[in-house]
Amino acid sequence: MKSMLKTLLRTSTLILALFSTSAFSLTFIENVKGYTLNQQGKLITFTNIAFEDEFIVGMNLTQEPGGIVTKIDGKGRVMLPGLIDAHGHILGLGQNLLEIDLRGTKSEDEAVKRVLEFVSAHALPKDSAKSTTTQWLIGRGWNQVLWSSNAFPSKESLDAALKDRPVVLSRVDGHAVWVNSAALKLAGIDANTPSPAGGEIVKDKNGQPTGVLIDNAESLVTKLIPAADVDQLSQQLNAASEHLLSLGITSVHDAGISKQVYDFYQQQAQSGELKFRIYAMIAATDPQINDMLAAGHITTKNDMLSIRSVKAYGDGALGSRGAALIEPYSDDKDNHGLLVTPQESLPSLFSQVLGANFQLNFHAIGDRANRLALQQFAKTFKTFPENTQRHRIEHAQVVAVEDIPLFKELGIIPSMQPTHATSDMNMAEDRIGKARLKGAYAWRTFLDQGSRIAFGSDFPVELANAFHGLHAAVTRQSSENEPKMGWIPEEKVSVEDALRGFTLDAAYAAFQEDKLGTLEVGKRADFIFIDRDIFTGPASDIRDTQVLETWINGQQVFAK
Known part of the structure; x- marks a missing residue:
C-alpha cells in the first residue's frame, strides 16, 4: 500500500510538472507504434511518450508538452517496455563471452578442436610467472544430446590434446563438467574417490573416473580454480x-x-x-x-x-x-x-x-x-x-x-x-x-x-x-x-x-x-525500439526480431 501511494504521489507531481510553464528537462518522443501492458495486465497502445529525467510523465498526449528540451521523431518504429530476464547468470555470461564457447558443437572431437583453437588464439606469454599446470582452461556449452554419439565425453580426448594444463568444460546447463586427467589429478580424484552427496563422479566399467562430474561432484574440481x-x-x-x-x-x-x-x-x-x-x-x-x-x-x-x-x-x-x-x-x-x-x-x-x-x-x-x-x-x-x-x-x-x-x-x-x-x-x-x-x-x-x-x-x-x-x-x-x-x-x-x-x-x-x-506515467523510462511488430507479424518471425535502441532511466544506452 505504501508503495502504491508513493507511486500515485509521484505520478501526480509529474503530471502537474508536465503542463506547467517552468522549464523541465523533458524528452518527448512522437510518432511511435508503442505497445505496453498496464498495471492490470491489459495490452494498450500509444503514439508518443514524454519523460522527465528518469520517469515517464505523459503518453498519448494530444498536444506537445511545455518545457521540451529534446524532441525525437520515432519514425513509426515499434516501442516496447525494456525486457526483463527473470533468471540469468550475469557474470557466467560474461565469462562465457570471454572464454571457450562449445555451444553448437556436433561431436566430442569438434569440442576438443574448439579448445585447441582457443589455446592457439590465447597463447600464454613467454615470460609468464605461472606454470602452465596452473593455467586453467575454462569453457562451457557442450551438450552430448546433440552429438551423434549421444554419450558423455571422456577425459581421454582432452588428454590427447592437452595433458599438462587442467581443463574444465561445463555442460550447457551447468550441471556437469568435463575435465581432463590433469584436473582430476589436482583434485585428487581417482578410482577410490567416492561420489559426494548430491553428485556423481562418473566412472567406467573398470571403476576409473571418465572425466565427467555431475552436480555436487563438480566442486571437487571447480573449487580449485582461482577466484x-x-x-x-x-x-x-x-x-x-x-x-x-x-x-x-x-x-x-x-x-x-x-x-x-x-x-x-x-x-x-x-x-x-x-x-x-x-x-x-x-x-x-x-x-x-x-x-x-x-x-x-x-x-x-x-x-x-x-x-x-x-x-x-x-x-x-x-x-x-x-x-x-x-x-x-x-x-x-x-x-x-x-x-x-x-x-x-x-x-x-x-x-x-x-x-x-x-x-x-x-x-x-x-x-x-x-x-x-x-x-x-x-x-x-x-x-x-x-x-x-x-x-x-x-x-x-x-x-x-x-x-x-x-x-x-x-x-x-x-x-x-x-x-x-x-x-x-x-x-x-x-x-x-x-x-x-x-x-x-x-x-x-x-x-x-x-x-x-x-x-x-x-x-x-x-x-x-x-x-x-x-x-x-x-x-x-x-x-x-x-x-x-x-x-x-x-x-x-x-x-x-x-x-x-x-x-x-x-x-x-x-x-x-x-x-x-510497463510504460506508464510515474514509472521509470526503460524502453526499447525494435525492427518489427511482433503483434501483427507472423509468430514465426518473432525470433528474428532485432533491437534498434535500448533506453534505461530515460537515457539511450544502446543503438544499433
Whole structure:
C-alpha cells in the first residue's frame, strides 16, 4: 500500500510538472507504434511518450508538452517496455563471452578442436610467472544430446590434446563438467574417490573416473580454480552488459551470487558503473549467507540494484539426468536423479531465509524436487505467516499434474524459461516418458489457473536473446520453426502473455511492478525500439526480431 501511494504521489507531481510553464528537462518522443501492458495486465497502445529525467510523465498526449528540451521523431518504429530476464547468470555470461564457447558443437572431437583453437588464439606469454599446470582452461556449452554419439565425453580426448594444463568444460546447463586427467589429478580424484552427496563422479566399467562430474561432484574440481579478482569481474560484467543491452534487456534477475559478487555489485552501483538493472539472488550455499541476510534488503535509489532474495538448489538438470524424479527415469530405470540439497536440510534452509524476511527462489526441475519445495513452503508459511508472498520456484520444469494447483494456492511464482522446452524437446520424452510430459513446461496450464509466470532464459545455459524466448513461448517451435504445429501445442501462450512474462510479471516477481515492467506515467523510462511488430507479424518471425535502441532511466544506452 505504501508503495502504491508513493507511486500515485509521484505520478501526480509529474503530471502537474508536465503542463506547467517552468522549464523541465523533458524528452518527448512522437510518432511511435508503442505497445505496453498496464498495471492490470491489459495490452494498450500509444503514439508518443514524454519523460522527465528518469520517469515517464505523459503518453498519448494530444498536444506537445511545455518545457521540451529534446524532441525525437520515432519514425513509426515499434516501442516496447525494456525486457526483463527473470533468471540469468550475469557474470557466467560474461565469462562465457570471454572464454571457450562449445555451444553448437556436433561431436566430442569438434569440442576438443574448439579448445585447441582457443589455446592457439590465447597463447600464454613467454615470460609468464605461472606454470602452465596452473593455467586453467575454462569453457562451457557442450551438450552430448546433440552429438551423434549421444554419450558423455571422456577425459581421454582432452588428454590427447592437452595433458599438462587442467581443463574444465561445463555442460550447457551447468550441471556437469568435463575435465581432463590433469584436473582430476589436482583434485585428487581417482578410482577410490567416492561420489559426494548430491553428485556423481562418473566412472567406467573398470571403476576409473571418465572425466565427467555431475552436480555436487563438480566442486571437487571447480573449487580449485582461482577466484576471479575485481578486474576480472569487471571484464565479465562489461562483456555481459554490452551483450544484454544490445538485446533490449534492461533488467536481469541474477540467479545465485557469492559474497564476493554481492560486494562487487554494491561497489559498482555506488560508483554508477551498473549499466542495466540487477535483481540479485544470494546463493544459499555461500558460507557467508548469514552475514548477507543480517544486512537486510539492499536497494539503490535509482533502482539499478536490488538484493532481497536467496537462490537455493533443489536438484540437477534433466539433460544430465540429475533432475530429481518421483519415479525413475524412463531411459535409466535405476536412476531417480539427485537432490543437491538433502531433503532433511530443507526445513532449516527455508526457515533461515523466510525468517530473515527474504524471498526464497528454489531451483526445482524434476517433479520430486518441485513437490518437496511446495510441501516445505506450505510448512514454513505456518511458522512465518508474515512472509508468504511472491516466493518462487525456479524452472518448475517437470511438475506432477496434481501439484500444479499448489503453486496458485500457495502463491508461489513459477519462474520459467521458454527456450528450455524447445531445447529439451528432442530428449524430454526419452527422459520422463509421455505421461509425465503433461505437467512439463506447462505455461498455458499455469496461466489458466491464474499463476503469474516470470519468464527468463537461464543464460548462458540458453542464449540471452529474449525474443528467442518469446518465439518459443508463442510457437513451441525450434529456430527452424519445427515441429509444424509446435511441441505440445496446447501449452502455447499468446504474444501478449509472453510479453507479460518478460515485463510486468517478471517485475512483479522482484517486487518492482510499481516501478518497472510497463510504460506508464510515474514509472521509470526503460524502453526499447525494435525492427518489427511482433503483434501483427507472423509468430514465426518473432525470433528474428532485432533491437534498434535500448533506453534505461530515460537515457539511450544502446543503438544499433
